[in-house]
Amino acid sequence: MSSIKPAGRAPQLLVALYAAALFLPFLGSGRTLTHHEGMVTVPALRMLEDGAWIVPRYAAGWWLDKPPLANWVTAGVFALSGGFSETAARLPAALSAVGLAVLMATLARRFYGDATGLMAGLVQATCVYALMQGRLGEIDMLFALLIAAAHVVLALQWGRGDLKLSLAAGVAFHTLAGLAVLTKGLVAVPLLGATIIAFAIIRRSFKPVAAVFLTPGIVSFLAVTIAWHVGAYAVAGDEAIEQWRYNYLERFGGKFHLVSEPWFTYFTSIPWLMAPWTVALLIGAKWLWRDARRPDAQLEKFLWCWFLGGLVFLSLSAFKHKHYCLPILPPLAILTAKVVQVHLQRVPVHAPRFYAIVFAVIVIAFAVVNAFVMPKRDPRRPLVDFVRTQTSRLPAEAKLLVVGLGQHAAYPYIQHACRYVDDPPQVKAIVNDPAQQPLYVLTLAAHLDTAEKEGLAFEVVATEPESKKTPPPKRLVLVKPRATSD
Numbered sequence: 152m153s154s155i156k157p158a159g160r161a162p163q164l165l166v167a168l169y170a171a172a173l174f175l176p177f178l179g180s181g182r183t184l185t186h187h188e189g190m191v192t193v194p195a196l197r198m199l200e201d202g203a204w205i206v207p208r209y210a211a212g213w214w215l216d217k218p219p220l221a222n223w224v225t226a227g228v229f230a231l232s233g234g235f236s237e238t239a240a241r242l243p244a245a246l247s248a249v250g251l252a253v254l255m256a257t258l259a260r261r262f263y264g265d266a267t268g269l270m271a272g273l274v275q276a277t278c279v280y281a282l283m284q285g286r287l288g289e290i291d292m293l294f295a296l297l298i299a300a301a302h303v304v305l306a307l308q309w310g311r312g313d314l315k316l317s318l319a320a321g322v323a324f325h326t327l328a329g330l331a332v333l334t335k336g337l338v339a340v341p342l343l344g345a346t347i348i349a350f351a352i353i354r355r356s357f358k359p360v361a362a363v364f365l366t367p368g369i370v371s372f373l374a375v376t377i378a379w380h381v382g383a384y385a386v387a388g389d390e391a392i393e394q395w396r397y398n399y400l401e402r403f404g405g406k407f408h409l410v411s412e413p414w415f416t417y418f419t420s421i422p423w424l425m426a427p428w429t430v431a432l433l434i435g436a437k438w439l440w441r442d443a444r445r446p447d448a449q450l451e452k453f454l455w456c457w458f459l460g461g462l463v464f465l466s467l468s469a470f471k472h473k474h475y476c477l478p479i480l481p482p483l484a485i486l487t488a489k490v491v492q493v494h495l496q497r498v499p500v501h502a503p504r505f506y507a508i509v510f511a512v513i514v515i516a517f518a519v520v521n522a523f524v525m526p527k528r529d530p531r532r533p534l535v536d537f538v539r540t541q542t543s544r545l546p547a548e549a550k551l552l553v554v555g556l557g558q559h560a561a562y563p564y565i566q567h568a569c570r571y572v573d574d575p576p577q578v579k580a581i582v583n584d585p586a587q588q589p590l591y592v593l594t595l596a597a598h599l600d601t602a603e604k605e606g607l608a609f610e611v612v613a614t615e616p617e618s619k620k621t622p623p624p625k626r627l628v629l630v631k632p633r634a635t636s637d
Contacts (some may be wrong), residue, residue: 155350162265163253166272170252172514173276174245174285179238181286181525183535186560188288190216193562194239195225206386210556211571214389215394218379220333221290235563240288247292248285251299251481252276258303259485262310262450266495270506270625271488277513278484280424280477286521291474294335297636298478301327301343302457305363307351310450314358321368329375337399342478344458347454353452405469412471417462420473424480429508430486435490442489454482533616534627535564541613541629542566551586554578556592561627565593575605582632591631597624608633 165523170553184192191591194207194214207222214222224243232239255275258270275281284291304324308316316324331339361368383391422429432439443451461479467469495502543566545551551569556562572578581587591612594602610633613625 158274162269166256170249170276175523178241182529189385194222198226211573218333244292245582247296271485275484277280281425295477299481316362321366325368325372329372345464349456349460416471538564552592
């Protein structure tokens with residue numbers, strides 16, 4: 152039965168300690184940043200350099216692919232920790248993963264007691280998707296945490312049969328929804344809306360929809376989201392409109408992408424993302440179905456609406472990726488915990504030992520992999536070493552141009568003050584300006600032929616080491632251009 156239990160802290164504390172042991176050690180000693188992590192890190196570093204906090208820059212242009220909340224958080228961590236490091240870049244995601252586990256433990260405990268709360272938090276922390284994304288400096292774990300927190304606000308009231316929202320709950324929900332929009336854009340709205348509409352359909356009542364949209368708390372959502380979009384338009388103008396059209400509409404329809412994924416994509420990826428707990432969900436599926444059909448199973452119905460409502464929305468999008476479904480997976484941790492509790496009750500001697508071994512093996516194996524295996528399997532290490540070494544050797548008075556790298560993994564590792572330029576005529580003008588000497592250019596080997604056609608002469612100082620994963624045209628080169636006459 153879905154009934155509120157007295158609040159407590161012991162299960163949440165145990166979950167927090169266990170999750171911290173999983174996600175926090177060796178954040179910076181594993182692998183160098185991926186280019187996806189650079190999408191958070193590079194704009195954050197540029198914010199600290201040039202103070203462009205409303206719309207940060209990436210290379211030579213504005214960064215409008217996602218709103219800037221994750222960049223703000225990461226920039227704050229850099230400022231507090233003394234600058235860039237892989238550990239600092241990944242800390243927001245790791246803390247979000249810990250917070251998400253504690254959040255699921257809290258919700259489960261409020262309705263089902265200490266044991267189920269503890270198990271829900273541990274399951275959440277040990278799913279494959281949490282283990283993968285919780286140690287990557289990307290936006291997905293922060294986004295999943297905010298979406299989950301907004302759902303929990305609703306669940307705490309609707310799960311006990313009350314379809315209203317207090318003013319405080321309304322403000323909390325809409326503030327969290329607004330922050331989710333500032334993390335990954337307006338996709339947060341249909342992800343939350345799908346749950347609300349699905350729950351209203353299940354309850355055969357318009358009250359859930361009215362409770363969310365007819366509340367003064369919606370002002371907090373509008374204040375959080377509109378303010379940034381207006382500010383971004385004031386800074387970037389029509390470029391912002393074009394980027395939002397692409398992100399909010401055209402990606403959903405599959406425009407500009409080479410392949411549209413089939414509608415069943417998430418049905419094949421979710422079992423892997425929920426591993427190793429997919430087995431428990433499959434074994435307990437029939438029991439979970441019967442449990443959710445009970446008249447008083449309001450929280451169970453809400454959890455299924457959270458998962459299935461979001462799944463329907465995501466499946467309608469032409470462009471799909473496995474990590475897009477992360478925000479709809481946390482309710483499965485609570486449902487899994489309920490199945491595990493049934494197992495523990497039916498096999499009271501051996502089942503507790505089994506799960507204790509499972510959680511111990513996961514935390515030990517994960518630590519060993521991150522401490523010893525991942526550092527040896529880092530395909531970007533030669534690139535990073537090249538960039539760090541070559542840019543740190545430049546004379547203090549030298550000027551450095553970074554040209555045409557796109558969304559490259561090299562940016563955070565440049566050790567010399569630099570200027571980002573992608574316009575060929577501007578590059579030529581800088582090269583021919585005596586005030587810019589001595590001048591060096593970091594670019595891709597593929598751009599050297601173009602430079603020669605533009606009449607630029609240069610001396611190759613260093614070339615990125617050969618790698619099977621990086622074809623010669625994609626390798627970085629550091630060159631010293633020579634002034635030429637037009």
